[in-house]
Amino acid sequence: MIGKILGNRYEIVEKIGGGGMALVYKAKCNLLNRYVAVKILRSEFTSDKDIIDKFRRESQAAASLSHPNIVNIYDVGEEEDIYYIVMEYVKGQTLKQLIQEKDKLSLQEIINFTKQIAMALQHAHYNHVIHRDIKPHNILIAEDNRAKVTDFGIALAATTSTITNMGSVIGSVHYFSPEQARGGYIDEKSDLYSLGIVMYEMATGKVPFEGESPISVALKHIQQEPVIPSEVYPEIAPGLEEIILKLIEKDQASRYQNTQSLIEDLETLKEDASANYMSDPINHEDSPTQIIPRIKEEDIQDVKKSPSKSPGKNKKKNNKVLIVSAVAAALIAALLFTFGLFYVSNLFKTEEVEVPNLVGKSIDVARVEANQLGLELKETSMASSEVPINEIIDQTTPSGRKVKPGFAIEVVVSTGPTPVKVPNLVYKEATDAPFILENEGLQAGTPSYVFDELPIGTIIEQDPKEGTSVPEGTTVTYTVSQGPRVVTFPMPKLVGLSLEVAKNRIQQYNLQEGSFVEEHSDEHPEGQVFFQNPAFESEVQENDVVDLIVSKGPKPIEEIEEPDPEDNNNDEPEDSVNTSTNNLSTQNVTINFKGHTGVVDIVIKSILSGKEVVNIKHDVAKDGSSALVTLTGSGAQEFELYVNGRKQDNIKVNFKN
Numbered sequence: 001m002i003g004k005i006l007g008n009r010y011e012i013v014e015k016i017g018g019g020g021m022a023l024v025y026k027a028k029c030n031l032l033n034r035y036v037a038v039k040i041l042r043s044e045f046t047s048d049k050d051i052i053d054k055f056r057r058e059s060q061a062a063a064s065l066s067h068p069n070i071v072n073i074y075d076v077g078e079e080e081d082i083y084y085i086v087m088e089y090v091k092g093q094t095l096k097q098l099i100q101e102k103d104k105l106s107l108q109e110i111i112n113f114t115k116q117i118a119m120a121l122q123h124a125h126y127n128h129v130i131h132r133d134i135k136p137h138n139i140l141i142a143e144d145n146r147a148k149v150t151d152f153g154i155a156l157a158a159t160t161s162t163i164t165n166m167g168s169v170i171g172s173v174h175y176f177s178p179e180q181a182r183g184g185y186i187d188e189k190s191d192l193y194s195l196g197i198v199m200y201e202m203a204t205g206k207v208p209f210e211g212e213s214p215i216s217v218a219l220k221h222i223q224q225e226p227v228i229p230s231e232v233y234p235e236i237a238p239g240l241e242e243i244i245l246k247l248i249e250k251d252q253a254s255r256y257q258n259t260q261s262l263i264e265d266l267e268t269l270k271e272d273a274s275a276n277y278m279s280d281p282i283n284h285e286d287s288p289t290q291i292i293p294r295i296k297e298e299d300i301q302d303v304k305k306s307p308s309k310s311p312g313k314n315k316k317k318n319n320k321v322l323i324v325s326a327v328a329a330a331l332i333a334a335l336l337f338t339f340g341l342f343y344v345s346n347l348f349k350t351e352e353v354e355v356p357n358l359v360g361k362s363i364d365v366a367r368v369e370a371n372q373l374g375l376e377l378k379e380t381s382m383a384s385s386e387v388p389i390n391e392i393i394d395q396t397t398p399s400g401r402k403v404k405p406g407f408a409i410e411v412v413v414s415t416g417p418t419p420v421k422v423p424n425l426v427y428k429e430a431t432d433a434p435f436i437l438e439n440e441g442l443q444a445g446t447p448s449y450v451f452d453e454l455p456i457g458t459i460i461e462q463d464p465k466e467g468t469s470v471p472e473g474t475t476v477t478y479t480v481s482q483g484p485r486v487v488t489f490p491m492p493k494l495v496g497l498s499l500e501v502a503k504n505r506i507q508q509y510n511l512q513e514g515s516f517v518e519e520h521s522d523e524h525p526e527g528q529v530f531f532q533n534p535a536f537e538s539e540v541q542e543n544d545v546v547d548l549i550v551s552k553g554p555k556p557i558e559e560i561e562e563p564d565p566e567d568n569n570n571d572e573p574e575d576s577v578n579t580s581t582n583n584l585s586t587q588n589v590t591i592n593f594k595g596h597t598g599v600v601d602i603v604i605k606s607i608l609s610g611k612e613v614v615n616i617k618h619d620v621a622k623d624g625s626s627a628l629v630t631l632t633g634s635g636a637q638e639f640e641l642y643v644n645g646r647k648q649d650n651i652k653v654n655f656k657n
Helices: 049-063 095-102 107-126 188-204 214-223 238-247 259-271 319-349 363-372 430-439 499-508
Strands: 010-018 022-029 034-041 073-079 082-088 092-094 139-142 147-149 162-165 168-172 376-382 392-395 408-414 419-421 448-450 459-463 469-471 475-481 488-490 512-519 529-533 539-541 545-551 585-592 599-606 612-619 626-633 635-643 646-655
Touching: 010 034, 034 049, 049 073, 049 082, 092 095, 095 139, 095 188, 107 139, 107 147, 107 188, 107 238, 107 259, 188 238, 188 259, 238 259, 363 376, 363 408, 430 475, 499 512, 499 529, 499 545, 512 612, 529 612, 545 612, 585 646, 599 626, 612 626, 626 635, 626 646
Parallel strands: 376 408, 448 475, 512 545
Antiparallel strands: 010 022, 022 034, 034 082, 073 082, 092 139, 139 147, 162 168, 392 408, 419 469, 459 475, 488 539, 529 545, 585 626, 599 612, 599 635, 635 646
């Protein structure tokens, strides 16, 4: 690959990295004379349509973002089964390399890098893009210590550090969230969990969960609480530890709900490293272990129960204590009987019910099912392009858990695809419409075509209209101009009409007047048209130009000088011209001039007199490669044919007198 030029522009210089799905090269942009990074899909995936589509979606997701802490996308292309993305070249190293080099980062470095990553994620989340694969390998640290997030939109990475779920990879196993591990609903808080794992590694030099296989690591994300960072590195700032632990909470609702809150706490930590960020301490032993449907039961290790403490020894009581205790017990029993016996008896008689699996069911069906079990639903909504509207995406209380009647099950209900606004297509080129719509998450419908004054290929209408809010994936149809309608009709006959009448006829048919030439004619009276171009009944359209030749009447008779009687040479010259009108006649001659195109000039000269007898223009495209002309003379005569100023042939005519 080294030395290869992609897109006639990007010359591969050296390999600088790679992952399970793609390789990254440093390249020289010969057009702008700068270095870029080129990510190339591995050759073993170029026949997999799904992977190619995901690779393209990565470029689309990143190209929609513009932020100083996100690597810019410059170009995307395909050449000889090579699929590539051209990105900003960041001179420096990855955050993973920096951690390996320093083992642990300082508090100020952690705050600085985390804040920059959080601002990049904030911009992405605002634009409805979830990274799904935040890890130190995807954070580039430039020489000026600027952090830049890369690899946006990746949904597949075929390496041992990833897990495949339902046919698609959902992230890097050491950094992804519990909901990614169990194939649950992923949102912005999933990126924040991964960022918390990255902070843990920056602060301690280790990741919180290790295992012999990706499955074992994934199970630890779901089941086990991490070792508290201060146990790995006792000198860690307490405030930093609290932020990390809040980010990597198992329950999404217990984490930071947005990046802005995290950025604010980082600012506070920068000013006071001992600041406390949580009103309630985190219980690291009370997070319940949940059965993950997409991980086999035999992969789950038994959770060891902590042994209970043995009861203490009985102490001897003196009589006074016994009496006081007995009186107190009697009073408590009386109070319980008076005020709470009925409530307590009902409480202990209540039977628990099992939480049903509601994921994938419509909210209406779920309400009925919950009501029949004496349970309630606490509903929140979320847009989804994969789950149909009003269908439950996820439930926070796992199915199978025993709860008391009246318990509220939290469910996330799909509102359907995220609404997007239809872009403006009117006056744009029809060939650009599919790309414009695809960038907005919409589909291009089959265009219709009509005649219009706008140029050919220009969009003149669209449905839905610009600015309309529609679900993602909606099909947008549009109408394309075919240009003005071209109306053709047979050329009217003008030969035999007077010049004035012929001009009126030209105007009536919306034709344009061309050249009007006057020539002598023995057959047509003065002022009458005896030649037209285009010819009668040939196909013409509006605004075509019409040329006419109008008769000047017969040629005047030239007087012949009487020979001088004294002239000894009384013989008539052999080449003398008999100009008597009684000896003249006309004859139509077809002239062929193949090999010529466009409008040609036709000139015919008499060899006998040396004069031009025909001078006309002929449109080959409209009237063909032959023309009919009328020649006048007597006896056998010969003429010269000139086309566009060059002699083409001699014409011999035998006039019948």
